[in-house]
Amino acid sequence: MVTEQDTALEAELRRLAGTVPDPELPVLTLEELGVLRAVHVTGPGSVEVDLTPTYTGCPAIEAMSADIERILHESGGMAEVTVRTVLAPAWSTDDISDEGRRKLAEFGIAPPRTTREVSGGGPIPLSLAIRCPHCGSVDTELLSRFSSTACKALRRCVACREPFDHFKEL
Amino acid sequence: MTATSVARTAALALGDDALVLSHRLGEWAGHAPVLEEEVALANIALDLLGQARILLSLVGDEDELAYLREERAFRNLQLVEQPNGDFAHTIARQLFFSTYQHLLYGRLAAGDGEFAPLAAKAVKETEYHRDHAEQWTLRLGDGTEESHARMQRAVDTLWRFTGEPFQPVEGLAEAPLVEEEWLASVTTVLERATLTVPEGPRTGAWAAGAGRQGLHTEPFGRMIAEMQHLHRSHPGATW
8 A cells, every 4th residue: 555655755765766877977867867767665665666778788777776776775774675677668868857968968968859859750860950069069970870888979060170979869 | 577488489589689690790899990880880789789688588597598508599590690701791781680670670669569668679779770781881882892892792692691580480470571671671772872682582592491490500600609608618707
């Protein structure tokens, strides 16, 4: 039976889990990245967390799980923390919050456009230009579809000549 | 979560495709023609490895399945086990396989079967893989005399492995349904790349069997020997 106390506790645990930084993009929290799906209190001192991967093979998911377990154990006072990986519904870059997008740009990574802004809804030629996070120019070109991690593409700014990562739409 | 018995056969087929191609692409690490391609091929390999882990876990213990099976227990397509060859060879293999996988996952994602959640996730990644292969096919085919000749040779060599993906697999009724679309899509890319679509059969009459039945081509044994030797030499070893 779910009591009001449980609901309040779940909200608090969710807030805590959401503060965990992404291990590969530490400027973002898991809440801002949008990978935290659900937090359920399953019994006294016992909680279950649903986490979704950004990419199927994303190696960061194991570090995220360990960090969630630790924070809910140490700061949330939960004795038993289970993190489950859920695939459906599939994560999309649309799940990254506005605050997350702002932080990415500040960090030097061009944030993903929402998939509504991309013509055809796929990774096909772009309708809305990608802005250089260094100088703000929209005159940028693709160097490689894959960059330092699976979720990013490598681009170069034609105006300031600096290369930069673009969090590509998924 | 484990699969029903019918889906196990299909999970093994799809999982082994992903695992074996992931390993082949990983062999490019340190050898790719440019740094960007090194990173691109490694990223595609990582996506495939993620699929393989999920699919093989539906069947049993992922490590045991990857490291302790004999050659004939693998159910991957002969296409994905073919050696990397030159860069054009790898790109032709990518074009053929990623087009197939993208169409198949698209179908699976639209259904409500056991693979729908994974397919819905992976189909967005395979679109990038397919696009990567298409861009390179255009660039090499419609490039220099040398790159055109190499790309054509790669397409011709691998053509006889492109019939197998559409053979029926138990629990995977969707595979034969995407053949027509596959042929149309690949033909469009090859023609745009000024390449000739081979006229030869897409399944060799000489073939002793198919990867889906556990019958593999000669290079596969050496590939899994390398893939498995560390685990077999040091059972239980961890990083």
